[in-house]
Amino acid sequence: MRPRKSRSASLLLLALLAAAPAPAEVRYNVPAGDSPAIGPANAQVTIVEFLDYQ
């Protein structure tokens, strides 16, 4: 038989998720360095794209 405690923890977790409209997002710190860029340096949004042209 599984302990009840873990189930109530799971329910609590669900309640937390319901309370928060968007889950906290992980933000990575990716250095732009001197990589080629398009767009102004002071833009509100910076996209770092890793790509393979082929």
Add this chain to the structure above:
Amino acid sequence: MYGGKVRLVVKNYPYRYRDFAYPAAEAALAARDQGKFREMHVLLLERSPKLDRGSLIECAKELKLDIPRFTRDLDTMAHKKEIDRDVKLAEGLDLYTTPTLFINGIKIAGDRPFESYREVIDRELPTSGPEGKGK
């Protein structure tokens, strides 16, 4: 659409087993040195996957680059260090797929419909939602 509000930084993560992935990355950086990165970036995306040596030189000609210089860069892989640095960075971030985007640090891995990028970008722009006029 996002003119002036979004900056795109390009990192090369060429897959080593694709024949033209490294030369195409080199072509982009060689064009950058000649002030034509944006133009070359667009051309490469349009021409992909036809990116053999002749096609890359053809792109350079269309952009009126210095061809001897461009060809020398291409043949010596003049920017290999810079490309390898990007690859190391990608590996350090545990990236296994391209394209992978970081939109203000929020990771979006793999090919997605443009809408899913737009949704994140719009959320990151404080003054303009989808309806916003962008002050």
